[in-house]
């Protein structure tokens with residue numbers, strides 16, 4: 001059930017200036033109980049705080065992350081985003097955690113305008129790992145558990161089909177931005193093939209420039225994307 005999962009670490013999504021501005025916004029905000037966006041099962045497992053949709057800091061905080069994502073080639077290559085859910089922000093203090101759950105398959109946009117399918121889940125870490133203990137994101141697959149705790153500004157992408165949890169924070173505070181992506185390529189295995197191919201093409205282009213076989217290979221990438229994408 002949880003086989004073939006690909007976790008992709010996207011480094012340096014936010015630079016130092018963006019992190020500073022984002023943290024200042026979050027520090028000034030009034031936080032709410034994290035269960036406001038949880039499904040029935042996950043509400044029982046969820047114990048944290050979340051920035052409410054009505055918080056005045058939300059538009060500026062989303063703009064910082066949205067701008068950063070739009071300039072990040074690796075994010076685009078790995079996720080092939082069709083729809084990005086408006087970013088949410090949460091914090092875990094000492095004793096708070098999020099038990100094992102699978103994210104809701106379909107979500108309604110916060111403004112009620114449309115539904116989207118969640119293919120990929122994203123967590124963007126906002127605090128340096130040595131500033132808190134615990135608070136690891138644990139993603140399960142058939143081989144066991146992947147433990148994820150990244151530098152501030154780095155993001156992990158993982159399939160929304162995977163069972164995951166956040167371990168209790170035992171010191172300090174963990175802040176993160178999280179959201180979902182509906183991908184142009186629904187199937188995780190196909191998306192992973194495209195990502196691996198695109199990464200290899202990029203490396204070859206750096207090494208050799210646009211040779212004739214590389215142009216052909218790039219064309220094949222686009223023709224596969226054409227075959228498999230849904231936009």
Ligand code: NI
Pocket residue numbers: 101102103164
């Ligand atoms: Ni989740």
